[in-house]
Every structure is written in structure tokens, then in C-alpha cells.
Amino acid sequence: MKKPTISDLAQAAGVSKTTVSHAFSGRRHVDPETRERIEKIAQEIGYRPNRAAQHLRTGRTGMIALASSMPFSVAAGPSRLGFLMEIAATAAVASLTRNMALCLIPPFQSGAQLDAITPDGVILVEPFQDDPLVQHFTGLGVPVVSVGRVPGREDIPHVDLNSGATARMVLEHLRASGATRIGLVTGEQRRNSYIETEAAYRAFCDEIGIEPACLQLNESGGEDLAAEAVASLLSRRGDIDALYVPVDAFASGAVTAAASKGLKIPQNIRLATRYDGLRAKLSRPPLTAVELHLEAIADLAVGLLMAAIDGEVAGPVSAPQPELVLRASTAS
Amino acid sequence: MKKPTISDLAQAAGVSKTTVSHAFSGRRHVDPETRERIEKIAQEIGYRPNRAAQHLRTGRTGMIALASSMPFSVAAGPSRLGFLMEIAATAAVASLTRNMALCLIPPFQSGAQLDAITPDGVILVEPFQDDPLVQHFTGLGVPVVSVGRVPGREDIPHVDLNSGATARMVLEHLRASGATRIGLVTGEQRRNSYIETEAAYRAFCDEIGIEPACLQLNESGGEDLAAEAVASLLSRRGDIDALYVPVDAFASGAVTAAASKGLKIPQNIRLATRYDGLRAKLSRPPLTAVELHLEAIADLAVGLLMAAIDGEVAGPVSAPQPELVLRASTAS
DNA sequence: ACCGTTTAGCAAATCGGTTTGCACGAATCA
DNA sequence: TGATTCGTGCAAACCGATTTGCTAAACGGT
Numbered sequence: 015m016k017k018p019t020i021s022d023l024a025q026a027a028g029v030s031k032t033t034v035s036h037a038f039s040g041r042r043h044v045d046p047e048t049r050e051r052i053e054k055i056a057q058e059i060g061y062r063p064n065r066a067a068q069h070l071r072t073g074r075t076g077m078i079a080l081a082s083s084m085p086f087s088v089a090a091g092p093s094r095l096g097f098l099m100e101i102a103a104t105a106a107v108a109s110l111t112r113n114m115a116l117c118l119i120p121p122f123q124s125g126a127q128l129d130a131i132t133p134d135g136v137i138l139v140e141p142f143q144d145d146p147l148v149q150h151f152t153g154l155g156v157p158v159v160s161v162g163r164v165p166g167r168e169d170i171p172h173v174d175l176n177s178g179a180t181a182r183m184v185l186e187h188l189r190a191s192g193a194t195r196i197g198l199v200t201g202e203q204r205r206n207s208y209i210e211t212e213a214a215y216r217a218f219c220d221e222i223g224i225e226p227a228c229l230q231l232n233e234s235g236g237e238d239l240a241a242e243a244v245a246s247l248l249s250r251r252g253d254i255d256a257l258y259v260p261v262d263a264f265a266s267g268a269v270t271a272a273a274s275k276g277l278k279i280p281q282n283i284r285l286a287t288r289y290d291g292l293r294a295k296l297s298r299p300p301l302t303a304v305e306l307h308l309e310a311i312a313d314l315a316v317g318l319l320m321a322a323i324d325g326e327v328a329g330p331v332s333a334p335q336p337e338l339v340l341r342a343s344t345a346s
Numbered sequence: 347m348k349k350p351t352i353s354d355l356a357q358a359a360g361v362s363k364t365t366v367s368h369a370f371s372g373r374r375h376v377d378p379e380t381r382e383r384i385e386k387i388a389q390e391i392g393y394r395p396n397r398a399a400q401h402l403r404t405g406r407t408g409m410i411a412l413a414s415s416m417p418f419s420v421a422a423g424p425s426r427l428g429f430l431m432e433i434a435a436t437a438a439v440a441s442l443t444r445n446m447a448l449c450l451i452p453p454f455q456s457g458a459q460l461d462a463i464t465p466d467g468v469i470l471v472e473p474f475q476d477d478p479l480v481q482h483f484t485g486l487g488v489p490v491v492s493v494g495r496v497p498g499r500e501d502i503p504h505v506d507l508n509s510g511a512t513a514r515m516v517l518e519h520l521r522a523s524g525a526t527r528i529g530l531v532t533g534e535q536r537r538n539s540y541i542e543t544e545a546a547y548r549a550f551c552d553e554i555g556i557e558p559a560c561l562q563l564n565e566s567g568g569e570d571l572a573a574e575a576v577a578s579l580l581s582r583r584g585d586i587d588a589l590y591v592p593v594d595a596f597a598s599g600a601v602t603a604a605a606s607k608g609l610k611i612p613q614n615i616r617l618a619t620r621y622d623g624l625r626a627k628l629s630r631p632p633l634t635a636v637e638l639h640l641e642a643i644a645d646l647a648v649g650l651l652m653a654a655i656d657g658e659v660a661g662p663v664s665a666p667q668p669e670l671v672l673r674a675s676t677a678s
Numbered sequence: 679a680c681c682g683t684t685t686a687g688c689a690a691a692t693c694g695g696t697t698t699g700c701a702c703g704a705a706t707c708a
Numbered sequence: 709t710g711a712t713t714c715g716t717g718c719a720a721a722c723c724g725a726t727t728t729g730c731t732a733a734a735c736g737g738t
Contacts, residue, residue, distance in 0.1 A: 019693090019694055019695080020694065020695060021694080021695095029717075030717065030719075031694090031695080031696090031718090031719095032696085032697085032698095032717070032718060032719080033716085033717055033718080034695095035659075035695070035696060035697085036696095036697095036717090039696080041696085041697085042697095042716090042717095043715070044716070044717080045714095045715085045716065045717090048716085048717090056693095060721045062461065063694080063695070064402070064693085064694050064695065065401075065404075065409060065464050066398055066402040066693080066694080066695085067402050067693070067694035067695035067696085067723090068400035068403035068404075068469060068694080068695055068696075069397075069401070069402075069695090069723095070396070070398040070399050070401075070402045070694080070695075070696095070698080070722095070724065070725085071694085071696045071722075071723050072693055072695090072723085073398075073698070073723080075397060075398060077409065077447065079447075079451065096428065096431075098431070099428075099430070099431045099434075102434075102450055103429075103450075103452060106450040106452040107452045107459075108450070109462075110451075110459045110460075110462050110463065111459065113462045114462065115409065115411075115449040115463045115465075115596075116449055116450050117409060117438075117447040117448055117450070118434055118435075118438040118448050118449070119438070119442075119448035119452060120435060120438040120439045120442065126737090127439075127443065128440045128442075129394060129410075130441075130442050130445045130446065130447065131442065131447045132394075132397050133447075168702085175687095177639075224714050266628070270732075284549065292428075292624045292625060292628065293624060293628065296598070296624065296625060296628040296629065297628065298630050324538075337634065351723090351724055351725080352726095353724080361687075361688085362687065362688045362689075363688090363689095363724090363725080364687070364688060364689080364690095364726085364727085364728095365686080365687055365688075365727090366687095367725070367726060368687090368726095368727095371726080373686095373726085373727085374727095375685070375686075376685095376686070376687080377685085377686060377687090380686080380687090395724080395725065396723085396724050396725065397725095398723080398724080398725085399693090399723070399724035399725035399726085400724080400725055400726075401693095402692095402695085402723085402724080402725075402726095403692075403693050403725050403726045403727080404692050404693085404725085404726070405693075482720080501727060535717065552730095595723090633708065640705090663736085679738105680737105680738090681729105681736105681737095681738095682735100682736090682737090683734100683735080683736085683737105684733105684734080684735075684736100684737095685732100685733085685734075686714080686731105686732090686733085686734100687728085687731090687732090687733105688728095688729105688732105689728105689730090689731105690727100690729095690730105691726105691727085691729100692725100692726080692727080692728095693724105693725090693726085693727105694722090694723105695722100695723090696721105696723085696728080697720105697721085698719105698720090698721080698722095699718105699719095699720090699721100700717105700718085700719090700720105701716105701717090701718080701719100702715105702716090702717090702718105702720080703714105703715090703716090704713100704714085704715085705712100705713080705714075705715095706711100706712080706713070706714090706715105707710105707711080707712075707713090708709100708710090708711080708712095708714080708728105
């Protein structure tokens with residue numbers, strides 16, 4: 015009771031394997047009548063092409079991979095998982111409709127592990143400069159696209175997150191809500207979103223004539239590190255009355271820091287973050303955040319990747335306009 | 347500049363393909379000296395076996411799939427994502443170390459989508475009775491293991507979550523913290539954890555002689571539905587002074603409901619949930635929850651699946667002892 | 679010296695598709 | 709009528725591994 019092969023089907027339909035193959039792939043014309051007969055019989059005997067055989071011949075594996083260079087379960091963990099998972103969920107659907115499987119790459123460990131997987135293409139979520147994942151896959155000749163530009167690698171197609179514009183939007187909102195001294199907390203890794211955000215922030219400070227107050231934290235430190243670092247920043251710079259903290263785990267830390275300093279949100283200090291996940295929503299008070307449209311972004315990324323796999327040189331694509339989600343943490 | 351094949355390597359090493367194959371797989375003995383030479387040359391020319399060819403020959407695809415029958419991104423979304431993703435993260439690592447790729451199956455849609463993927467095995471997270479995913483894969487002859495028993499399918503290997511014991515533990519804790527009338531909120535779908543939990547709950551009520559108060563909610567309704575339903579329950583049964591709400595999204599709803607009724611947690615009503623994710627941690631007050639050891643569970647599930655794929659008939663395995671995580675929501 | 683047993687390695691078949699080159703008849707054209 | 713094209717389909721090569729059956733040499737025991 016083995017699974018029927020293309021030969022079985024060909025025999026049952028009284029045609030050759032070639033014809034069956036063409037009937038399915040459409041790479042050559044076959045008589046509509048013949049094709050219909052083949053399809054009908056295929057249904058009956060329950061034929062489904064063997065993926066491995068297809069892949070061997072075509073040189074494709076039929077799978078694309080999704081990876082984030084953020085620590086996966088450690089430290090920044092749960093919040094980042096939300097971000098990645100929202101993308102994963104949509105990407106999985108998008109892949110499947112294109113007849114591809116989406117598989118998960120846990121954070122880079124020994125590197126040898128990565129050999130187990132030979133995807134047709136990879137989506138990297140917010141890689142940083144000289145990210146080993148980028149190097150691994152491009153070195154293998156595997157097409158890579160990223161969510162967020164890869165610093166220093168303009169050649170890699172990506173979905174542009176418009177982090178500069180996003181930062182601008184948030185900063186202006188903070189000011190409109192009454193803030194006069196705004197600080198910024200990002201991460202140490204040179205991810206493009208940080209770079210753009212910082213640039214936009216400095217430009218903004220210049221314009222309105224305030225002294226920049228930047229913090230770059232080690233992402234593995236997570237919420238606790240942020241709580242500590244922000245508290246110390248607030249001690250040094252007592253004039254700060256607002257913070258933009260794109261990484262939501264850090265934003266949680268900032269909430270803790272504010273509380274420890276006896277500062278009320280938003281009365282004494284306003285707080286906005288970027289990823290509108292559970293943290294932002296469940297925080298007390300809930301945090302103003304940015305709707306990034308991750309589903310759309312994931313869709314775009316998959317589309318880009320498919321094009322790249324097909325050898326098309328697609329330029330970067332812009333994510334949909336991000337939107338502010340106003341919450342109590344920045345109420346004026 | 348094509349990738350070297352086994353033939354190239356064999357030629358370079360002055361042996362046959364067979365010897366190379368055996369050198370790598372170890373399925374037959376090869377002279378250690380020869381093997382070393384082969385490995386060295388493989389390094390030099392950058393040989394890596396073609397997965398597709400291996401799969402074709404061995405009949406394996408080298409990928410296992412992870413699926414949850416919970417709505418993936420809708421409704422209960424983010425919280426569930428945490429649960430699934432914690433498992434996914436560990437499972438991905440566990441798979442990769444076994445030279446397998448882990449791929450994600452988004453929630454059952456048309457069914458036709460699922461054809462794109464032919465995994466060697468599948469891990470299902472808390473499937474319910476007559477779950478279409480179970481039927482799809484077992485029908486295809488693909489080994490299935492589940493996290494949480496599959497009701498009505500004792501033949502499917504699973505990691506037992508000991509939901510009955512967990513419920514007992516939580517209920518006893520609630521009572522110890524001062525509760526006298528405890529209610530239970532679960533989901534409509536017939537997942538084993540609900541079934542066991544309800545049974546343990548009824549037994550518990552019987553024992554201590556209290557009237558059971560159960561709610562079964564549609565999981566797609568998520569937090570909002572729970573808020574509504576729990577509020578109405580609290581109106582009907584004003585005597586209730588504690589709730590065990592295993593699904594964390596529902597627990598969030600219960601928090602809202604309590605607030606809307608003017609009930610203070612834990613003074614007027616105690617609240618405990620199961621999955622110790624962001625919701626439980628970030629809730630105000632933070633919720634007592636259960637450390638399920640999801641990483642260990644995921645590891646066990648992958649192990650079970652590998653055994654099943656290798657044709658071993660492994661019985662169910664028990665998850666590590668769950669532990670209560672005490673938080674303010676049940677302080678006495 | 680003989681026979682049985684390891685040991686090391688090879689050639690060839692195999693997995694199930696896709697793709698190429700060719701054949702044959704019918705239709706079109708000069 | 710002969711040449712050319714088109715439509716349809718087939719046989720065979722091919723993708724790159726694994727696995728089977730076999731050979732030949734080395735070894736050991738009697």
C-alpha cells in the first residue's frame with residue numbers, strides 16, 4: 015500500500031510520465047482533455063508528487079527560513095518572541111500559499127547547527143551590522159531578505175521599516191503632549207532601526223534646541239538592565255520629561271525605573287515604545303506605541319524573498335505607513 | 347562553480363561514492379585513515395551533502411512541523427503565541443541538533459494549504475477531540491505526537507501535562523490562601539487539559555462541599571468575551587471569592603471583569619492562571635501562575651517524535667512537575 | 679596448506695520526479 | 709505535391725545521494 019508515484023499515475027492514465035509532469039507543471043502544452051483525465055485519475059488514486067524528488071531535480075528545497083538575531087528565548091525573550099512570532103505567523107501563511115514551508119531558525123549557536131538547514135531563501139528580522147547570519151547565508155549563496163535594512167549591506171533586499179520617520183512621528187507626538195526634554199533608549203547592536211532612530215532623534219533635538227540624552231543598552235540585559243540604566247539616567251538628567259524607548263522590553267524597564275524614582279507616568283514623564291505587543295498593552299499605564307503592520311510587513315518580505323529566489327533583483331520595499339497608537343502613557 | 351557532489355569528493359579522495367557515503371553515515375565500517383582523508387578533503391572543497399538527494403533516497407524530508415490548533419494570530423492571539431513560541435523556540439533547537447528543520451504550520455485553513463508540507467512528523471500543541479489536524483496527519487501516515495493527551499486517541503504518544511494534578515495544586519493553593527468558593531473558567535473546545543482540569547475541579551468541590559461554578563468559553567472570543575462572561579458569572583454567583591482560569595487570555599478578561607465589578611484582587615477575589623507568560627507577569631496585580639517547564643516539554647516532545655519517526659512505539663511521557671509561581675493575585 | 683571469517687572498498691540499482699531531444703501525424707503553405 | 713510548421717506525446721538522461729550484493733585481500737585457527 016505504497017503511495018502512488020508518477021509512474022503509477024502515468025500508467026493508470028495511459029500516458030507517459032512526461033505528459034503527467036507537464037500536465038501538472040504546465041511547462042508544455044498538453045491536450046486539455048488529456049490533462050483532465052490525468053487530474054481526475056490523480057484524485058482517484060490519491061497521487062501527490064514527492065517533494066524530495068522534485069527538489070532534487072529542481073535544486074530547490076521548498077522551504078524558506080525565518081531568523082532573528084535577537085536572543086530567542088533568553089533575556090529580551092518574551093517580548094521579542096511576540097514581535098518575531100507575529101511575523102512568523104503571517105509569513106507561514108504567505109509561504110504555504112506559495113507552496114513553501116516556513117521553518118524557524120533559533121538564534122545562532124555553534125554555526126554548525128545551521129548546516130542542518132538548506133533553505134531556498136531566508137528572511138532575517140532586523141539584522142545588525144556584520145550579522146553572522148547574513149554572512150552565513152549569503153556565503154552559501156542563499157538569497158536573503160531582511161525586515162529592516164542591513165547596515166552596510168545595501169545590496170540586500172529589505173522591507174524598509176522607516177524607522178527614521180517613525181521616530182520623528184513619536185518624538186513630535188511626545189512634544190505635542192507637553193514634553194520638553196526627551197530622552198532616547200535603544201540597543202547596543204548596530205541595527206538599522208536604532209541607527210535611523212538615533213539620527214532622527216539628534217536631528218530633532220538640534221531643531222528644537224534640546225540636549226540629546228541617549229542610552230544604548232545590551233539587549234541581553236533585557237528589562238532589568240533597562241530598569242537600572244534608565245533609573246541612573248533619570249538621576250543624572252532630572253530634567254527629562256519623556257522617553258522614546260523603541261524596544262518594548264526596555265520600555266517595561268523604564269516603567270519600573272520611573273516608579274522607583276517616584277515619577278508618575280505620564281504626569282512627570284511620558285513614555286512611548288515601538289512594537290505594540292502585549293507589553294505595551296498590559297503595562298500600567300498602557301504605553302503609547304506604534305502599529306507597524308507586521309502582517310503586511312511579513313507578506314512583503316515573503317514576496318521579496320520569492321522574487322529573489324526567482325533571480326529577480328528586487329529593490330527595497332517600503333513598509334506601510336506606521337501609525338501611532340495613543341495610550342495613557344503620553345496623555346497630555 | 348557548482349557545489350561539489352559526493353562524486354567530486356569521491357574522485358578527489360580516490361575512493362568510491364559508496365565509501366564516502368559510509369564514511370559519513372557510519373553505516374558500514376571504513377578505515378579510520380580513509381575516513382579522515384575523506385573528511386579533510388570534504389572540508390577543503392566545501393562539500394556538503396545535498397539534502398534533497400538524501401531525502402529522496404531515504405524517504406524522509408528532514409523536517410518536522412509544529413502546529414497549534416488554537417487560533418494563531420486572531421483573538422486569543424498574542425498570549426497563545428507566547429505559549430506556542432516558547433515551545434517553538436526550544437523545539438527548533440532540539441530539532442536542529444538532530445539535523446532536522448522545524449517548520450511552522452499556521453492554523454488549519456483550507457486544508458489544501460497543508461499539502462504544501464510533508465513533514466516526517468508533527469508536534470501538535472494541545473489538540474482537541476477530533477482535531478482536524480490530527481486526522482489530516484495520521485491519515486497521511488505521518489507520525490504525530492502531542493503536547494497534552496489527545497482526547498479519544500490514546501494511541502497518540504504525548505507529553506502528559508498532568509493537568510489534573512496541576513488543577514488540584516492550584517485549587518488547594520487558592521483554598522489555603524483563604525478562598526472558600528472557587529470558580530473555574532475554561533474553553534469550549536474539548537482539549538484534554540480542560541477535561542482533566544474540570545474533573546479535578548469537580549472532585550475538589552465535592553470533597554470540600556462547595557457548589558461548582560464552571561464557565562466554558564469560546565476561545566476565539568479571547569479576552570473580551572472572558573471579561574463579559576466572568577462579569578456575568580460574578581453577578582450570578584456573588585459568593586465566588588476565587589477563580590482558576592487556566593487560559594491566560596481569559597484570565598486577563600477576568601481581571602477586567604473583577605475591576606468592573608469593583609472587586610479587588612486578591613482581597614475580594616483571588617485569581618490564578620496556568621501559563622506563566624507575559625500576561626500573568628504584567629497583569630496588575632501580577633497573577634499567580636504555573637511554571638509548566640515548556641522548554642523541557644518541548645524537548646520531550648521532540649524526543650518522542652523522533653522515536654515515533656524511527657518506528658518505535660513510545661508510550662506517553664510525563665512532563666516535569668509543574669510548580670506554582672506565587673504572585674499577588676492570590677496573596678492571603 | 680586449507681578453510682572460514684573479517685575488513686575495506688567498489689559497481690550498480692534505486693528513489694521519483696523534471697527536462698531535453700526526437701518522432702509522428704495533421705494542418706498550413708507555397 | 710512537397711516542404712514547413714504545429715500540436716501532442718514518448719523515451720531516456722539526469723539530479724545526488726543511499727543501499728545492496730559482491731570481490732579481493734588479510735588474518736587466524738587447525
